[in-house]
Amino acid sequence: MKRLLAILPLLAVVVLVQLLTSWSGTQFYLTQMTMAAYYSLLIIGLCVLMGYAGQISLGHAGFFAIGGYLSAALTTRSLVPFKEAALVRLLDGCGLLHAGRDLYGGELLVVTPWAAALFAVLVAALIAVVIGIPVLKLKGHYLAMATLGFGIIIYRLVLATPWLGEADGISGVPPFVLFFGVTVSGESSVRILNYYLAWGILLSGLILLINLMQSRIGRALRAIHGSEEAADAMGVNIARFKLQTFVLSAVFAAIAGVLLTHYNGGIGPSEAGVMKSVRYVAIVAVGGMAHLWGAMFMGVLLNFLSLRGVFGSYDDAVFGLILIVIMLFAPEGILGLIAGRKKPAATVPTVEQDGEV
Amino acid sequence: MTTELFVQYLFAGITYGSIYAIVAIGFNIIYNTTGIINFAQGEFVMLGGMIAISLLSFLPLPAAIALAVLLTMVIGALIEIIFIRWLENPSVLRMIIITIGLSILTREAAVHIWGENIRALPYFVGNEITTIGIMGARISPQVLWVVGVCGVMVVVLHLFFRATSVGREMRACAANRLATVLCGINPRNMVTFSFVLSAGMGALAGCVMSPITYTQYDMGTGLAIKGFTVAILGGLGHSGGAVAAGLLLGVIEAFSVSVVPLAFQDAIAITILLLILFVRPHGIFGSGEAARLKAF
Amino acid sequence: MAILAVENLHRRFGGLHAVNDVSFQVAAGQIKAVIGPNGAGKTTLFNLLSGALMPSSGVVRFQGKDIQGRRPFEIAALGMARTYQNIKMFTGMTALENVMVGCHLRGRAGFFSSMLHAPWTWGEERAVLEKSMELLELLEIGECAHVLATSLAFGQQRAVELARALAMQPSLLLLDEPAAGLNIYETAEVGRLISKIRDMGITVLLVEHDMSLVMDISDEIVVLCFGEMIAEDLPAAIQKNPEVIRIYLGE
Ligand SMILES: Nc1ncnc2c1ncn2[C@@H]1O[C@H](COP(=O)(O)OP(=O)(O)O)[C@@H](O)[C@H]1O
Ligand SMILES: [Mg+2]
Numbered sequence: 001m002k003r004l005l006a007i008l009p010l011l012a013v014v015v016l017v018q019l020l021t022s023w024s025g026t027q028f029y030l031t032q033m034t035m036a037a038y039y040s041l042l043i044i045g046l047c048v049l050m051g052y053a054g055q056i057s058l059g060h061a062g063f064f065a066i067g068g069y070l071s072a073a074l075t076t077r078s079l080v081p082f083k084e085a086a087l088v089r090l091l092d093g094c095g096l097l098h099a100g101r102d103l104y105g106g107e108l109l110v111v112t113p114w115a116a117a118l119f120a121v122l123v124a125a126l127i128a129v130v131i132g133i134p135v136l137k138l139k140g141h142y143l144a145m146a147t148l149g150f151g152i153i154i155y156r157l158v159l160a161t162p163w164l165g166e167a168d169g170i171s172g173v174p175p176f177v178l179f180f181g182v183t184v185s186g187e188s189s190v191r192i193l194n195y196y197l198a199w200g201i202l203l204s205g206l207i208l209l210i211n212l213m214q215s216r217i218g219r220a221l222r223a224i225h226g227s228e229e230a231a232d233a234m235g236v237n238i239a240r241f242k243l244q245t246f247v248l249s250a251v252f253a254a255i256a257g258v259l260l261t262h263y264n265g266g267i268g269p270s271e272a273g274v275m276k277s278v279r280y281v282a283i284v285a286v287g288g289m290a291h292l293w294g295a296m297f298m299g300v301l302l303n304f305l306s307l308r309g310v311f312g313s314y315d316d317a318v319f320g321l322i323l324i325v326i327m328l329f330a331p332e333g334i335l336g337l338i339a340g341r342k343k344p345a346a347t348v349p350t351v352e353q354d355g356e357v
Numbered sequence: 358m359t360t361e362l363f364v365q366y367l368f369a370g371i372t373y374g375s376i377y378a379i380v381a382i383g384f385n386i387i388y389n390t391t392g393i394i395n396f397a398q399g400e401f402v403m404l405g406g407m408i409a410i411s412l413l414s415f416l417p418l419p420a421a422i423a424l425a426v427l428l429t430m431v432i433g434a435l436i437e438i439i440f441i442r443w444l445e446n447p448s449v450l451r452m453i454i455i456t457i458g459l460s461i462l463t464r465e466a467a468v469h470i471w472g473e474n475i476r477a478l479p480y481f482v483g484n485e486i487t488t489i490g491i492m493g494a495r496i497s498p499q500v501l502w503v504v505g506v507c508g509v510m511v512v513v514l515h516l517f518f519r520a521t522s523v524g525r526e527m528r529a530c531a532a533n534r535l536a537t538v539l540c541g542i543n544p545r546n547m548v549t550f551s552f553v554l555s556a557g558m559g560a561l562a563g564c565v566m567s568p569i570t571y572t573q574y575d576m577g578t579g580l581a582i583k584g585f586t587v588a589i590l591g592g593l594g595h596s597g598g599a600v601a602a603g604l605l606l607g608v609i610e611a612f613s614v615s616v617v618p619l620a621f622q623d624a625i626a627i628t629i630l631l632l633i634l635f636v637r638p639h640g641i642f643g644s645g646e647a648a649r650l651k652a653f
Numbered sequence: 654m655a656i657l658a659v660e661n662l663h664r665r666f667g668g669l670h671a672v673n674d675v676s677f678q679v680a681a682g683q684i685k686a687v688i689g690p691n692g693a694g695k696t697t698l699f700n701l702l703s704g705a706l707m708p709s710s711g712v713v714r715f716q717g718k719d720i721q722g723r724r725p726f727e728i729a730a731l732g733m734a735r736t737y738q739n740i741k742m743f744t745g746m747t748a749l750e751n752v753m754v755g756c757h758l759r760g761r762a763g764f765f766s767s768m769l770h771a772p773w774t775w776g777e778e779r780a781v782l783e784k785s786m787e788l789l790e791l792l793e794i795g796e797c798a799h800v801l802a803t804s805l806a807f808g809q810q811r812a813v814e815l816a817r818a819l820a821m822q823p824s825l826l827l828l829d830e831p832a833a834g835l836n837i838y839e840t841a842e843v844g845r846l847i848s849k850i851r852d853m854g855i856t857v858l859l860v861e862h863d864m865s866l867v868m869d870i871s872d873e874i875v876v877l878c879f880g881e882m883i884a885e886d887l888p889a890a891i892q893k894n895p896e897v898i899r900i901y902l903g904e
Contacts, residue, residue: 056450058457134635140449141394145585146634149627152582160620208768215767215774216760216781219746223754226743233703234821235729235758244764274578278457285454290745313469320461324440327454331447 014199030195032307037198038260040299041205043283044292045252048209051290053245054225056144058277059151060253063124065272067254068261070120072170074111113176117258124254125247132246155272169268176262184262209292275316282323288333364494366611372500374607375507379562380584381599383555389531389594390551393452397460399577404429405560406572410476426560433556437549467574478567499568506565510558586630656681656825656856662711664697671697673880684857686867689877695860696738699827703735704728730758734823736814738830742802748813749798752785755820788816808839828859844870
């Protein structure tokens with residue numbers, strides 16, 4: 001209950017922002033706030049992986065793209081040519097397909113958003129398992145390069161696959177009817193609803209992760225970070241926990257990808273780019289690696305500014321600069337810097353190998 | 358496959374392979390003195406090419422290249438002095454993130470200075486249609502420049518590490534940092550020097566390859582991944598292994614052109630990288646014992 | 654019955670035989686000590702027993718099971734706990750949280766129920782909290798519960814590490830130099846504590862340099878020197894063993 005109360009002030013701010021934009025007639029800000037919330041969903045997942053489990057991932061844009069692209073492709077690419085295939089007939093029989101008309105009045109048969117979204121997230125989770133088992137045995141530079149490599153492969157795949165729209169990406173992705181009356185869609189008539197929806201999802205994600213961190217599992221993860229050898233000797237199955245955290249963060253990324261794609265009505269290859277992955281790492285670093293609130297706050301702030309175009313053509317450069325400055329002067333993040341001033345005794349764990357030689 | 362085609366592919370592979378080897382050796386030089394992987398390694402190659410292309414409007418080609426290499430070395434030194442030198446016992450994660458940030462900043466600076474266009478230095482001899490015949494295949498003389506310059510660099514570097522006192526000090530620093538301090542060598546200067554050296558090598562490679570492979574602001578990441586693949590394949594820290602592995606990767610890529618779509622070319626190197634990391638993290642040519650000593 | 658049986662255990666590091674053909678048994682309910690000069694291979698032996706290192710050859714039987722090839726967390730689940738010569742605190746966690754990690758194996762809460770903070774995990778969580786607090790109090794560092802473990806004094810960190818190991822409710826506890834760096838009063842206190850732990854029904858295998866402590870509390874002693882086991886006997890007999898005397902005094 002206490003934990004839920006901690007969310008209340010934030011909830012108040014969310015409502016306040018909405019009211020302020022309504023009064024001042026600047027409701028268009030809500031669009032970027034909505035998108036920033038979805039990106040932040042990925043950020044808090046990555047924060048658990050990096051800050052608590054101590055594993056870097058330079059490939060999280062890949063998971064975002066898997067979620068977004070699969071959901072987009074399944075809900076837009078018509079299955080009419082395969083109408084007679086057994087699989088398509090089976091899916092149709094289960095009510096997972098949706099018939100309609102395309103822009104030119106042609107016959108259209110696509111997967112329903114719910115089925116597509118679930119499938120996309122499931123695939124992302126599966127890929128995370130397959131990639132994670134070998135990758136998480138690696139450390140330091142090896143892990144960084146392996147995840148970077150994974151990200152680049154996804155990017156190349158997206159660019160080279162006609163089904164995924166190659167360099168143009170996929171547009172015309174239909175709205176996602178979550179349940180009666182609540183639709184993920186970028187139309188301005190449902191802007192406020194979508195703003196609250198995105199923030200509701202982000203805060204739910206935050207609560208879930210905060211719960212996790214304050215539980216037996218969270219303690220085990222932090223213990224791994226503190227001393228792998230001792231955690232191992234306490235009976236913590238390190239490989240399994242790292243893998244589960246990796247998959248969890250991949251699922252968060254994929255969900256963010258699905259929702260944002262339906263909200264934007266499309267997705268392009270830049271979402272799978274290496275720069276995106278690096279940007280996510282930068283945001284987690286600024287927020288303070290092991291700091292869910294900080295990561296979420298920075299995720300919303302920096303993504304919002306970036307989406308508003310505040311950084312202009314220096315967008316990527318800003319994130320590069322943030323990375324360097326934070327790692328040089330405040331490796332515990334900006335909030336870590338402030339907290340560090342208040343109580344100098346606190347040492348935030350760094351991702352260093354055990355002290356013993 | 359005809360002999361001509363085979364030779365053609367082989368030379369293409371060796372050309373790219375030489376470049377990968379140089380990038381990998383750049384990784385190794387810095388890794389040996391600092392224990393860190395410089396994710397901005399590929400940017401040195403890009404900078405070398407770009408600067409030389411710009412200088413070409415005032416200087417003759419050899420002078421432009423020489424000055425470009427020199428300037429890139431200065432940039433390498435500055436990067437080390439400003440961002441790396443004063444950190445005390447930084448964690449691996451921190452160093453990874455800093456060098457990634459440096460790579461992005463360099464790239465962004467490049468795109469603002471030189472734009473997104475693809476550029477190239479002119480061919481050193483003749484032009485793009487000049488060829489010489491080798492075993493029936495038509496090869497551009499620039500290919501020989503690339504292979505020759507890279508080969509000379511490897512040999513000179515080898516001699517440098519064996520025969521000069523600075524080279525020996527750098528090797529000592531790589532083997533045991535504390536002991537070097539006790540002998541009165543300042544390991545920090547060695548680290549700066551290693552950045553200068555690998556920046557210079559990268560820049561020179563960037564110049565000789567520019568006529569064939571072109572130069573673009575964002576070429577660094579791809580090169581870094583491939584260079585890293587090669588460095589791992591050859592055993593991190595082994596320059597001889599890097600040459601063998603570089604040529605191997607180059608040749609594999611070249612021969613795969615007929616089977617793998619061009620868009621997936623990069624995926625080959627990455628797949629190899631992932632496979633090696635999972636099966637033999639200390640590389641094909643490196644020894645497991647050494648990898649464990651340097652484990653991080 | 655022997656809770657732990659070591660048979661012809663070898664471990665080489667390159668050309669160095671850190672543990673060379675060591676065989677002994679630990680009976681349930683005993684306090685057994687392993688002594689030997691620095692570099693004798695005592696810590697290496699502990700690493701072999703707890704699974705942190707793989708033996709080059711030889712067999713370790715814990716509770717009748719051959720633990721060859723098992724990972725440390727699996728051996729921990731069989732009921733073996735340990736402390737380290739160089740303390741290994743979980744950095745960034747409080748003393749209490751450190752001890753709570755020790756209760757990990759007895760917890761059931763998984764990823765999903767933890768995320769949902771499901772009601773059926775509440776009882777378990779409270780039990781872990783109480784148990785850990787109890788242990789900190791037993792070791793007289795209850796007042797440090799909410800202090801970051803790494804900022805505690807050396808002796809207190811030792812106590813946290815011990816509490817953490819006890820939280821696992823082990824049947825066998827490996828203590829690697831628990832009194833190193835402590836003064837004579839604290840050392841005597843550790844001695845009493847170890848006896849108390851034994852009285853709780855936990856078998857103790859102990860590496861220690863402080864001879865008076867070892868002679869006081871152990872039931873049997875194994876002597877290692879350059880990886881080889883040169884004696885295994887009762888404390889009184891070890892004190893009179895000429896070879897042991899030569900090692901400790903002769904050089
Ligand atoms: N991981 C290792 N690699 C190489 N040599 C080691 C390693 N661990 C211990 N040794 C060597 O094994 C010998 C025994 O060490 P150790 O078990 O720590 O002795 P003790 O705990 O009895 O003082 C020492 O010579 C030490 O240098
Ligand atoms: Mg020892």
